[in-house]
Amino acid sequence: MLKHLPRLLAAAVLTLAFNACAQEQKEAAAAPVAAEAGKTYFPIEPAQPTASGDKVEVLEVFSYACIHCAHFQPYADEIKAKLPAYAEFSYMPAIFNEAWEAYARAFYTAQALGLQEKTHQAMFDAVHRDHRQIRSFDDIAKFYGEHGADVEKFKQTAGSFEVESKLARSRSLVPKFGVDGTPTIIIDGRYRITAASAGGYPQLVSLVDTLVKKAHAERTAAGAKK
Template identity: 35%
Template sequence: MIKLFSAMLLSLLIPLTATAAQYSDGNGYTTIKNPVRTSDPSKVEVTEIFWYGCPHCFSLEPITQAWKKNIPDDVDFQYLPAVFGRSWLAHAKAYYVADLLGVTDKIHTPLFNAIHVDRRNLNSEDALASFFTEQGVSEEAFRKQYDSFAVNSRLSQADAKIRAYGARGVPGIIVNGKYLVSAETAQGNNNIYKVVDFLIEKERQ
């Protein structure tokens, strides 16, 4: 009986051990050299660094949306627009304008679709003002925020965070300010949130 119990216990432990060993630093994710403080230490923070003009970010977006539907209470998800080039700035501003106006749900996915499906050029304030108006946001409200102190402050904070993360491309997922997951480290967009889930559990422990 003792031998039988030991064999049963071992059979249960083997899958767990295999799962735990599935990912490691350099295999699935990279560890950030100097961890970055999160906004809420009581939760595991998951941050997606993105750019609306990035086709890989566009491909990841439906996967992100599906994953977000089942976010546990102890996980805090955030978007972080990157500005790795001059043409990225207008899109980052658009995200923060939407966030400040409380219309992110109206703007976020439609803006991705407008750029990548409809092939619209939305790289200027005027073009984005027209787009926001189409989504039911007043042009006056959009323009009031576009070059505001609040938007520019958030841009500066985002740039500082991204530099601290050591991120050099998009999309990238930061887990709890400690780990960076990308399509490259995870071997494809479809695996990104599998690694993220693994790291969330790692942080819980």
């Protein structure tokens, strides 16, 4: 046993060094990123209206068709959990093609029927984890029927004025935000962030926190001038 001690000690040292290196890399990956306009985030000019009233809006532009959005969802949940009382998180589905429009219509229909929170993660799971075959809006309606919706009412609501109005708003605002991919985070209609600009999802979470505080300070200052 004693003759093997140097080897065991060497192996232990290497293991500790490896673990320390891995921890350093993990901490570096999650380190806060500086808010640099034009580099880590992009000002939206002109700023666009929000739907959050007096609260700072944190808006995720996404699609159920986007696997990156599915991967980002745990980070979106983290952002929501960490938001201060003066901020509000919401979603806006992007409509880049016909398939994405169907998912956007489904999102707003589920929202109108009070099913969005219940089914949001389930839809990501169905499409990207379970690889469910969804070829038509009937398939989408059937999915929501499995989660408590009346299928016929779901289809009727999908063509309602409320849903059409929200789809029209998305078609109008997403290009004005400068969004060309998902997921993208819009802070208060003023700032655009992506994982690529932030340097990764953990950094994006940190940057959202910084820009929410910045937007709140700007709102406060603007209110003080009135």
